[in-house]
Amino acid sequence: MPGVMRLMTWNINSLRLRLPLLSRLTDEIAPDIVCLQETKVSDDLFPSAAVQALGYRHVHFRGMKSYNGVAILSRLPMRANDRAPDWCGKGDCRHVAVTLDSAIGPLDLHNFYVPAGGDIPDPEANPKYAHKLAFVDEATGWFTGHTQTPAILVGDLNIAPLEQDVWSHKQLLDVVSHTPPETSRMNAWLQTGFVDAMRHFVPSNEKLYTWWSYRNRDWKASNRGRRLDHVWVTQPVVPQLRKMTVLNEVRDWPSPSDHVPVVMDIDL
Structure with missing residues (x-):
């Protein structure tokens, strides 16, 4: 019987x-699957016992010392999916993928950490x-023709594509993460067959952020945020989407990340 899968990135x-x-x-939150970016730990030092x-x-997981690194943690069985290339030939641990069984068939789950730039x-x-532009171009090319089956793509994509994904569209047009060369490329990647699942729940004319700089002394008062973290799904998954939550309150927890988690409930 299908049930709700709670996915957190x-x-x-x-x-x-x-x-x-x-x-x-x-x-x-009790997530079933957690996709992490910037784990910053080499594979030999990954805290597997603590996670389990x-x-x-x-x-x-795929990681390296001090930088980058991605991991997928799951209560559900999954199989490693290593069909994708070593992006830009750099071996810098920015993508990991798995396949899960679901009520709508085998489901590919991709977890990305796109270069900040x-x-x-x-x-x-x-x-x-x-490197950032080349990375997104290469990913766009690879996913073209590969998005007809059930798939979810999540992660810190380090691009805020829409005007309402940033605190000031005009002031950030020449700031890396919202420049036209980045946003146009992200849209091309999305259009290979994905749907922006966060904007499935929050209209594109409403503000939506997932990141606030450490430089802001009072992040909540200034609210100079950007939506750098994303959840995309292919068309077969769209009818299964149930709920999306951005956990802004986590930004106020002790020693927080500058990003907050995004949670998606999906009938699978």
């Missing part, structure tokens, strides 16, 4: 540092920005 900004927050979220003690018996929105002057 979160840029945790160091898994080992924020294990207590993950434990609290597990107790309060939280109830996530199935774990698939540095501070200068010029690919000639800033190799990090050039």
Whole structure:
């Protein structure tokens, strides 16, 4: 019998540092699957025992020391899915994927951490920005023709594509994460066959953020946020979507990440 699967995606900004927050979220939110970005831990030091003690018996991860890193933690059985390439040939641990069994057939789940892109929105002057654009172009090409079957793509995509995904569209047009070369590329990637599941629940003319800079002394008062974290689904999954929640309150927890978790309930 199908049931509701609770999926949570979160840029945790160091898994080992924020294990207590993950434990609290597990107790309060009870996700079935957790997709983490910026785990910042090499595979040999991944805290598997601590994660499994939280109830996530199935774990698939790819990490490196101090930077990047992605992981999928699950109460549900899943199989590693390694069909995707090493993006841009850098081996920098920015994508991990699994396949789950569901009532609508095999379901691919992709967890991404897209390059942030540095501070200068010029690919000639800033190799990090050039890498970001190339990464999204390569992902767009790879997913073209691969999105007819049930799939979910989540993660910190480091791009706020819509005007209401940032606190000021005009002031951020030349700030990396909201520049036209980035937003146009993200739209092209989305249009390979995905639906923006967060905007399925929140209209595009309403503000929606998932990230607030550490530089803001009072993030809530200034509310200079951006929606950098995303949940996309292919068309077969759209009728199964039930509820979406952005857990803004987690930004006020002790030693928080600058990102907050996004939770999606899906009938699977």
